[in-house]
Amino acid sequence: GQSLEQPSEVTAVEGAIVQINCTYQTSGFYGLSWYQQHDGGAPTFLSYNALDGLEETGRFSSFLSRSDSYGYLLLQELQMKDSASYFCAVRDGFNKFYFGSGTKLNVKP
Amino acid sequence: DTGVSQNPRHKITKRGQNVTFRCDPISEHNRLYWYRQTLGQGPEFLTYFQNEAQLEKSRLLSDRFSAERPKGSFSTLEIQRTEQGDSAMYLCASSLRGGSGRTYNEQFFGPGTRLTVL
Numbered sequence: 001g002q003s004l005e006q007p008s009e010v011t012a013v014e015g016a017i018v019q020i021n022c023t024y025q026t027s028g029f030y031g032l033s034w035y036q037q038h039d040g041g042a043p044t045f046l047s048y049n050a051l052d053g054l055e056e057t058g059r060f061s062s063f064l065s066r067s068d069s070y071g072y073l074l075l076q077e078l079q080m081k082d083s084a085s086y087f088c089a090v091r092d093g094f095n096k097f098y099f100g101s102g103t104k105l106n107v108k109p
Numbered sequence: 110d111t112g113v114s115q116n117p118r119h120k121i122t123k124r125g126q127n128v129t130f131r132c133d134p135i136s137e138h139n140r141l142y143w144y145r146q147t148l149g150q151g152p153e154f155l156t157y158f159q160n161e162a163q164l165e166k167s168r169l170l171s172d173r174f175s176a177e178r179p180k181g182s183f184s185t186l187e188i189q190r191t192e193q194g195d196s197a198m199y200l201c202a203s204s205l206r207g208g209s210g211r212t213y214n215e216q217f218f219g220p221g222t223r224l225t226v227l
Contacts, residue, residue, distance in 0.1 A: 004151075031214050042200065042218040043152065050214075087151045091214060094165050097142070099151030 002026045004100035006088055011106040012078055020073045020103045022088035030091045032064050032071045037102070038084045046073065046086075075105070083107045113219035115201050121225045122191055129187045130222045134203030141184050142216065143176055144200040152200055158184060159206060191226045198223050 004024045012018040022032065031050040035043040049055055049064035049071060061074040075082055085102040092098065114133045122128050134141050139160050144152035155174065156166045160181040173191075178184040188195055202216040 033214055033216075042220050043202075043216075044218070045215045048214045089151070095140070095157065095159075096154050096165050096167075097152075097216070098154065099144075101149070102151050 002090065002092070002098040004088055004090060004098060006086075006100040006103045008101070009104045009106070011108065013108050014078055014080060016078050017074065017076050018078060018105065020075075020086050020088075020105070022071050022073075022100055024069050024071075024088070024090050024100075026069075026090050026092055026098065028093035029066065029069075030093060032062070033089045033091070033097070034060075034062055034073045035087045035089060035099075036084050037087065043087060078107050080107050080109070113201055113203055113217050115199075115219040115222050117222060118220060119223050119225075121227065123227050124193060125190055127187065127189045128191060128224065129185055130199055130201075130224075131183060131185050132201030132203075132219060133183045134201070135205075135217055136182075138203035138205050138217070139181070140204045140206050141178055142202045142204070143184070143186050144202065146198045146200055146221070147196075155186070188224075191224075193226045196224055196226045 006022045033048045034046040037043045047062040049062050054063045059076045064071040085104050087099045087102045089097045089099045116131045142157040143155040146152045156176050158178040161178050173189045176186045198221045200221045201219045204216045
């Protein structure tokens, strides 16, 4: 089966750095993605890692360690608009995507 | 607007009725996914199409659910004999097969259809 674990909620202040972890157990692994979803909105793609290491896209970075079945999303210079839920998702060998339950990020002034 | 669109945005129905939702993906995208999302959870995979072919279907999906993508463009998801447990947000996403890395894995989600079964 597939399972993904991520913290349910994280709180940080504006301007700070926050890391959201994701551990996974899957029967096939072809990459880890991250999505952002604001309340009432649709998920939007943030990043993707297929290989070990760090991928950087502006204020957001994503890391993957396949040997540890672990990844994280790093958000820098937090802004109020970053308050949202963040989901990690794994793609299996059949092109199906499995999402975690999400981490609600609260950014405070 | 060149994004993914879904209709209707909201649907309220009585238990036992049939409902159908429509998804129009981004025009050049050949992969189309359906997900279900309940409050506080991540999207749950239901099924996906590559062009008009339905390639995978969740084993959790009962026979009351069926999806089509007749010409490889828009898709419909039908739920027969709805139950209160079907109340959820139904999301459609599309992506472009081909290339590698981000292009292959980036899904564009529509705004969803919120279903309420009374």
